[in-house]
Amino acid sequence: MTLKFTTPAGLDRAGEILTDEALAFVEALHRNFAGRREELLGGRVAARRQAASSGRLDFLPETRQIRESEWKVAPAPPALQDRRVEITGPASPAKMAINALNSGAKVWLADLEDASSPTWYNQVDSILNLRDAASGTLSYTSAEDKSYSLRQDAPLAVVVTRPRGWHLPEYNVIVDGAPASGSLVDFGLHFFHTARLLLDNGHGPYYYLPKLESHLEARLWNDVFTFAEEYLGIGHGTVRATVLIETVPAAFQMEEILYELREHASGLNAGRWDYLFSIIKYFRDAGGKFVLADRSTITMTAPLMRAYTELLVKTCHRRGAFAMGGMAAFIPNRREPEITEAAFAKVRADKTREATDGFDGSWVAHPDLVPTCREVFDGVLGEKPNQVDRLREEVQVTAGELLDVPSAGSVRTQKELALNLYVAIRYTAVWLSGNGAVAIHNLMEDAATAEISRSQVWQQIKNGVVYEDTGNTATRELVSGELERQKEVLRGEVDAESFARFFEPAAGLIADLVLGEEYVDFLTLPAYDLLEKAALDLLETK
Secondary structure: OOOOEEOOOOOHHHHHHOOOHHHHHHHHHHHHHHHHHHHHHHHHHHHHHHHHHHHHOOOHHHHHHHHHHOOOOOOHHHOOOOEEEEEEEOOOOOOHHHHHHOOOOOOEEEOOOOOOOHHHHHHHHHHHHHHHHHHHEEEOOOOOEEEOOOOOOOOOOOOEEEEOOOOOEEEEEEEEOOOEEEEHHHHHHHHHHHHHHHHHHOOOOOEEEEEOHHHHHHHHHHHHHHHHHHOOOOOOOEEEEEEEHHHHHHHHHHHHHHHOOOOOOEEEEHHHHHHHHHHHHOOOOOOHHHHHOOOOOOOOOOOOHHHHHHHHHHHHHOOOOEEEEEEEEOOOOOOOOHHHHHHHHHHHHHHHHOOOOHOOOEEHHHHHHHHHHHHHHHHOOOOOOOOOOOOOOOOOOOHHHHHHHHHOOOOHHHHHHHHHHHHHHHHHHHHOOOOOOOOEEEEEEOOHHHHHHHHHHHHHHHEEEEOOOOOEEHHHHHHHEEEHHHHHHHOOOOOHHHHHHHHHHHHHHHHHHHOOOOOOOHHHHHHHHHHHHHHHHHHHOO
């Protein structure tokens, strides 16, 4: 074996996951698919430059036949027929996994990506927890001697696991001298250890695929699935994948993405926050008409977002796939009834719009919101498991409507600049501490919202935006001053040790990203370097 790996410090049972057999499978995945992954990542750069220089994207002429011909994805297995409410969250620690499985949701998106900080401990512990959940043995006892176990009085949520995106590496697994693909490590370890267990339970190895930018990237995943099924000797089509349409180029290739995965496809999801991030990233240097309004003012009723979601529902249902709604970030606060009441109202309105539009289910970020989402979809679906039969043939969406950024509003304020910097620094600091899902100002923030926050600031500087509330122009000097102010706000909110260890490096990273001449495609790439450095430093001090 030419694969080398490290064992995560402090995880006593890591050896149950990092077995010779599982790592041989991961190595085989890399031997067969890592080269194509690198080629496709390189193709992203050229595609973005072309789109930014022209200021446009369009549906692909070379795949017109796919869009115009009749075909459908494979029928969904029984366990995935009803997805009216899905809860999202990390699979580590075990307490979080148990709470999600017990939540009453139909599906749990077990997140190894945006809601998880990719420490090697977290990644391996996630696979361990998912393996134990599949075998029915998952349990947890807190330091206060409080026990958590899987419920026996009602069905557990069906697990759909989200591995990391194609762009992310895994420094703790080295193949032929180079860091492995985070995607292939996550998928490989999970599939190897859980596929047969899940099938024995009447479920299966089900996945959410993040950050795809083309149907060719979907084709790569399809080939990975086919290889994995053959490797373990399980039936072709056993794997089922739901693709997050959370990049703007993917919105123009929804049909092609489903087509490439058609024997393994389950549906598409409207990943709204990463979608906004992608619009900024893709057209960051394409001129003022692509400068988004303040994030807090953009709603899903904006024509830009309506075009995206309605096209997704129509595309999915035409092809026999499920259309899954996105995340309402509002979360309840059990100590503050007014905030909780407002959160419930906003989530109800969001899910009502989605159910009425034809979505088959939607996401929530907190167990307390499961009943609200379920009640809304129950009111539309009744006894039906889904509404795939609602074809939405009246929907007609043009390329121009998908790129109508001005339709999302034009309010840009210095107050929101301050909020963007606060959120970006605070989220990154908590991420560096090992936690990927963070409640900030009663909103559940993950990597997507941090990406929007820092990208908006860079784009505003690039385009010299004038803030409506102050009349000031976005310059590096102005933003640098605001960064220092937000650092001091955060210094007053946390203890000195946490500030020095996590918030100081987070603020330095955000400063580099928003003030630099060159835009960095993903916050999580340089943040991962810091994360791994911190882990090494911690080991050296022990």
